[in-house]
Amino acid sequence: MKLHRLLSLALLGAIALHAPSAARADSRGEYVAETDPLVVRKLDQWQDWKFGFMMHWGPYSQWGVVESWSICSEDVGWCQRPEGVAYVDYVKQYEALPDTFNPVRFDPAAWAEVAREAGTKYVVFTTKHHDGFSMFDTRQTDYRITAPNVPFHDNPRADITRAVFDAFRAKGFGIGAYFSKPDWHSDDYWWPRFATPNRHVNYDTRKYPERWRRFVDFTHAQIGELTRDYGRVDILWLDGGWVRPGDTLEDVAQGLAGVPWPQDIDMPGLAAMARRNQPGLIVVDRAVGGRYENYRTPEQKIPDEPLPYPWETCMTLGDSWSYSPNDKYKSTRTVVQMLVDVVAKGGNYLLNVGPQPDGQLPAEAVSRLREIGAWMKTNGGAIYASRAVAPYRDGKFRYTRMKNGDVYAIYLPDADEQRLPAQLEIPGPSPRAGSRLAVLGSDVQLEWRREGERTIALIPEAAREATAGSPAWAIRLPGATGRMR
Structure with a gap:
């Protein structure tokens, strides 16, 4: 039986971000308010937008499986690999997916128009997920959309992140770059010398500081490219909250055989560099807390009460974050009422759709988004630029x-x-x-x-x-x- 068939039987319908608590975005500790006036102004603008559009997309869409997580060797139900396929063989076949990724029907202007019709005001696009495949023309790795082995590399829209940002910017959208701090393809994160038992860096960063330093430099270089070479960017949306300084770990990284060594990527230096390139940039270091989590991101849920700081519920339109055949999409009524509930509590609502492997948005998702947009066209005056008010x-x-x-x-x-x-x-x-x-x-x-x-x-x-x-x-x-x- 072919691997993609095994995958569909084993993984289809899995909910990508229904991860254990270590992967969720419930930050601990007090919120640290930003003092940079440019960032404060941008946060106020972001709070006016209220409704955002998110997309998880990469070569994994060809299999219709959970993005990245199936190559993570953790024994949890939502990222199981198919029976009969050895882990090492599976990873090799997963990492070869770029060889056949050719989304010739990718039309970023059409995406932006659908998102505009839905009433969304900003976009957050996955420039790189945990598997390390870069959806932009990075110079730091060959594991990227513009590499010669990728069939789409010579397409005029091959630099997908640039095409997405340009198309959405042309429609007046705020621009957000999702970026995974962990990189499971990098030899300086998952060192081939050792096994990869879980999501964490698989060597002791205290024992091998030079290797970790290379990974930190690599991460800074990629974020430098995104914030320097891709036009205006409003939000740097960092995922992988287990990558953090040792003194902030508490019990966040101890589940799933967490590691005792720090994974400090020098957020002060990273944020300073990114903001030199993009003054006023909102930085969202998800689940870490502290001064570099300018807003918080409860995931797949809505808080029971208003939160005393800027926040955003990120949620899927269907069951999965990435493309899944026969995904079950929420009704228009459900999404509208969730949006209203979030906004009434002072939050933003970031709604995710996974594009198909050919580059199109699923037809049912587009239909649903247009229905939501029809409601927003009439009722957006009650949503945009609003703030919470008692009794909520x-x-x-x-x-x-x-x-x-x-x-x-x-x-x-x-x-x-x-x-x-x-x-x-x-x-x-x-x-x-x-x-x-x-x-x-x-x-x-x-x-x-x-x-x-x-x-x-x-x-x-x-x-x-x-x-x-x-x-x-x-x-x-x-x-x-x-x-x-």
Whole structure:
């Protein structure tokens, strides 16, 4: 049986980032606020964007398997290799995937247009995942998309990261570069002299400091290329939180046979270099905490309450981060209501789609994104540039606050609710006396009155009909709070 068939049986449907706690983005310790005024300004702009688009893509998409993780020798259910294939043989075949990677239908302008139609405002693209394959024209390694052995190397769009960044920048998007700190292809991270029992560097960095120094220099050089040679970059989104100084390890790296030696890549030097190239760059050193995690990234989940620092839920549209045949995509209603819940709690929502091996976005994902975008086109005024406001949520309502003092009460219907109730009782902030209330998507003025701590709004039949079938309804409450400074 061919390897890709074995893989599909063993790995299809695995959820890539359903990793154990050591791989999740739940940072420990206090958030350290940034003081650089350029970064603070960029963070404020990023918080205005609210809704982002992410893509995990690489040669692994040809097999439709979890990105990178199946070459990690850890005995966990979400990255099992197929029965009957020896680990060493599997890794060799995985690392040969670039030899057949030829995404001739890759059209970054089409990606950017779909993302724009979805209502997203920034993109985070995987320039390099843990397997070490660079989706950009790096000069530091031959394991890259532009290498001569890759069939796509002579395509005009062969430098995929450049093509993606240019296309999205042309549509006015903020630009984020996902970059994996660990590199399982590098001999200076996984040294062939030793076995690779887990995700960590497989030699004692204290015993072999020169080898580790080479890896640090390699990492800095690649990030230098991305931040110097690829135009404006707004976010450096670093993954692989187990790569960190020894004094920050605590118990984060001790699971899955964690290692006792540090994996310090000199974040102060790296961040300083990247910001010389990109003044105001947001740095997201995921799961590490400290001054280089400018915002935090709860993964595949939404916090129960607002968080007291900038944050972003990163989540898949389907079950998998990378392309998986027959992936099960979330409904439009589910995504919209998650987005509203995240934004009401003061966060951003980063939604991931895995492109196909031929370079196209899956048709079902595109359809779903356009449906989400239709809702955003009508209701984006309640989402973009908003901030959290108490009570954040109450029953089926979520609240967002605008800089002019207006509040939006967003009603999240049950699955069987196709139309707004004829009367809404909206707890919380009171509209300014004499103001005009309306449901976004309808010009019909609502009659309203204040009773105690609730706003009673009557929804005319015309407004209910005009907005029928929406996954969420937003009602503007003018002047419900003071202006934001």
